[in-house]
Amino acid sequence: MGELTARTPMDRMLPKKIGGVALREVDLGAMTLVMPYRGAVDTLSGALEAAHGLSWPETGQMTGTTGRGVLWFGRAQALLIGVVPDEGLSAxxxxxxxSDAWAAVEIEGDRAAEALARLTPVDLRPGVFRVGHTARTEVAHMAASLTRTGQATYMMMVFRAFARTLVHELGSALEGVAARGGR
Known part of the structure; x- marks a missing residue:
């Protein structure tokens, strides 16, 4: 009988560096979609704080970090990342x-936003899309989540089935930006 080996979504595709911009896979650990029951956002936020030291995010925001945080994920939805939810939250x-549904990539470098601007309609200017901001958007016609995690660092998530397509599209955009040379 053959032996099965677990693989990450970006297995053997990342890391890579193109034109000074680094692409690397991010292991977010446990990921749980959290959808509060009607009228329970405040009590849920309190329960998240008590159980995990994290609060419910405002629209378009992230609380905590990519290692352990809560990412706004749409109307009345958030994604708890890096921690298994306390059982009390289910009330x-x-x-x-x-956890197995998404592939996550970190894009880091001075020209990362320039490359991402070729793939998404999100206004990535630093005064508009600040560190800690997140958006559900499209990236090269794929449903995605895009979060600014640093001054020149972004985290992008797509459905796991699109991991190869995401790496290809990011690579093409970065090669195009690199071919243009200096700003």
């Missing part, structure tokens, strides 16, 4: 394990 929200 205040529907919880759905998403």
């Amino acid at each position: 205040k929200a529907a919880l759905v394990d998403q």
Whole structure:
């Protein structure tokens, strides 16, 4: 009988560096979609704080970090990342394990925003899309989540089935930016 080996979504595709911009896979650990029951956002936020030291995010925001945080994920939805949810949260929200559903990439470098601007309609200017801001958007016609995690660092998530396409599209955009040379 053959032996099965677990692989990450970006297995053997990353890391890579193109034109001074680094692409690397991010292991977010446990990922749970959290959808509060009607009228329970405040009590859910309190329960998240008590159980995990994290609060419910404002629209378009992230609380905590990519290692352990809560990412706004749409209207009345957030993604709890890096931590298995406390069982008590299920009294205040529907919880759905998403750990194997998403592929995450970190894009870091001075020209990262320039390359991403070729793939997404999000206004990535620093005064508009600040560190800690997140958006559900499209990236090269794929449903995605885009989060600014540093001055020149972004985290992008797509459905796991699109991991290869994401790496290809990011690579093409970065090669195009690199071919233009200096600013």
